[in-house]
Amino acid sequence: MLKEIGIFDEYNLLIDALRGRGAFLITGLETPNPMTIGWATLGVIWGKPIMTVLVRPSRHSFFLINSHDEFVVSVPPPEMGKQLALCGTRSGRDCDKFAECSFTREDGVRVKVPHIAECLMHYECRIVHKNNVDSTRLDASLSQQYYPGGDFHTIYYGEIMGVFKKE
Amino acid sequence: MLKEIGIFDEYNLLIDALRGRGAFLITGLETPNPMTIGWATLGVIWGKPIMTVLVRPSRHSFFLINSHDEFVVSVPPPEMGKQLALCGTRSGRDCDKFAECSFTREDGVRVKVPHIAECLMHYECRIVHKNNVDSTRLDASLSQQYYPGGDFHTIYYGEIMGVFKKE
Numbered sequence: 001m002l003k004e005i006g007i008f009d010e011y012n013l014l015i016d017a018l019r020g021r022g023a024f025l026i027t028g029l030e031t032p033n034p035m036t037i038g039w040a041t042l043g044v045i046w047g048k049p050i051m052t053v054l055v056r057p058s059r060h061s062f063f064l065i066n067s068h069d070e071f072v073v074s075v076p077p078p079e080m081g082k083q084l085a086l087c088g089t090r091s092g093r094d095c096d097k098f099a100e101c102s103f104t105r106e107d108g109v110r111v112k113v114p115h116i117a118e119c120l121m122h123y124e125c126r127i128v129h130k131n132n133v134d135s136t137r138l139d140a141s142l143s144q145q146y147y148p149g150g151d152f153h154t155i156y157y158g159e160i161m162g163v164f165k166k167e
Numbered sequence: 168m169l170k171e172i173g174i175f176d177e178y179n180l181l182i183d184a185l186r187g188r189g190a191f192l193i194t195g196l197e198t199p200n201p202m203t204i205g206w207a208t209l210g211v212i213w214g215k216p217i218m219t220v221l222v223r224p225s226r227h228s229f230f231l232i233n234s235h236d237e238f239v240v241s242v243p244p245p246e247m248g249k250q251l252a253l254c255g256t257r258s259g260r261d262c263d264k265f266a267e268c269s270f271t272r273e274d275g276v277r278v279k280v281p282h283i284a285e286c287l288m289h290y291e292c293r294i295v296h297k298n299n300v301d302s303t304r305l306d307a308s309l310s311q312q313y314y315p316g317g318d319f320h321t322i323y324y325g326e327i328m329g330v331f332k333k334e
Contacts (some may be wrong), residue, residue: 008182015175018211041219043208044185046309052208052219086190128306131298139295142213155298 002109002122002164007049010075010121010165017075021084024116026072026085028064032114034097035061036088040073042160049160051125054133054153060092062154067080069127070111071158074119110161121165123162125158169276169289169331170220174216177288177332178209184242188251191283192220193239195231199272199281201264202228203255207240209327216304216327218292221300227259229321236294237278238325241286277328288332292325 004016017023024034041052051073055062065071077085083101090097098105098116106117115122133152135143184190191201208219218240222229232238243251250268257264265272265283273284275291282289300319302310 008179011178011182012175015178015210038214039210039212040213041208041210041217043182043206043210043219045206045208045221046313047205050208052210127298128309130304131301133296134298137297142295148214162296 001167002110003167004109005165007160007163010163013121014040014042014073014123021076021081022088024074024076024084024087024119025055025061026074026113026116027061027068028092029068029112030076032098033061033064033092034074034087034101034103035092035114036084037073042069045131045157048128048129050128051123051158051160053156053158055156056151056153058151064092065127065156068113070113071125071127071156072108072111072113072115073125074116075121076119080118098106098135109164115164119166121163123163124160124161126161127156128159129157130154131157147157168334169206170334171276172288172330172332174327174330175209177330178292180242180288180291181207181209181240183265188243188248190247191243191251191254191286192222192228193241193280193283194228194235195259196235196279198259198263199265200228200231200259201241201268202226202259202284203251203252205238212324213295217295218290218325218327220323220325221317222323223320225318228234231259232294232323235280237280238292238294238323239280240277240290240292241283243283243286244289247285263286275333282331286333288330290325290330291328293328294323295326296324297321
């Protein structure tokens with residue numbers, strides 16, 4: 001069973017996941033695809049609760065997130081290291097990661113992108129803005145570390161439509 | 168006395184301020200200038216703790232933040248409604264807002280921009296990236312609501328160098 005919680009109530013669960021083994025960014029409808037992420041921010045912009053996530057153009061998730069303007073971030077329980085590793089290294093172009101991980105699709109409540117039912121908590125987001133990491137205005141050491149081959153991230157600003165926790 | 172705390176420990180204090188009467192974005196060195204903000208996000212990007220804040224080109228803070236690549240966000244106690252109103256309506260071009268509000272300058276610990284000593288908590292940030300709200304990829308209703316005259320915000324990504332709380 002899912003229980004709706006306050007948007008910022010369980011921020012620490014999200015941060016702990018991001019700073020630990022990661023969380024899942026889920027995009028796509030017909031073949032939803034989870035990608036492991038370690039980067040995201042949460043706060044208020046334009047008077048709305050906003051989550052930002054970053055996706056590189058080379059990723060299969062880039063095609064999916066641009067197709068539907070919605071995404072879900074599912075926060076895993078501690079024992080999902082194996083699935084996080086898989087979803088961080090394999091591409092959804094070559095396999096169905098929901099099937100590979102034996103994940104159960106759970107319908108989104110306010111978005112059409114599904115959750116991973118086995119996860120603890122889900123942020124449902126509708127994209128209201130996107131822009132790009134600007135290569136000309138990025139710290140030089142970060143540029144060298146993360147973008148030696150270009151492929152600069154697009155930053156997606158999702159209005160958080162609801163946060164749901166497994167009871 | 169200031170005590171250093173974990174970067175994400177008091178996220179709720181920040182969010183409550185943003186969703187309430189606002190927090191102070193402080194920029195500039197010689198004449199530091201607090202501007203009231205209701206928008207910010209906090210999280211992890213490029214493996215670093217990042218706070219994002221937004222400033223419009225028309226603001227005096229825009230000139231200041233671009234001059235020093237550092238900023239501080241000070242979170243006020245509940246009784247600072249009057250000062251938040253002043254710093255949200257007056258411009259630092261026309262007055263010294265620290266003086267007008269009878270604020271005490273407190274030296275930053277890891278940045279050169281000062282804190283407002285009367286505030287509860289301070290995020291010290293060094294800018295590692297900036298980009299712009301992209302008018303061509305913003306939700307139409309947000310565009311109408313916030314940018315009828317253009318003046319699109321620049322988004323500043325500050326690496327959080329430390330978070331300090333008043334004891």
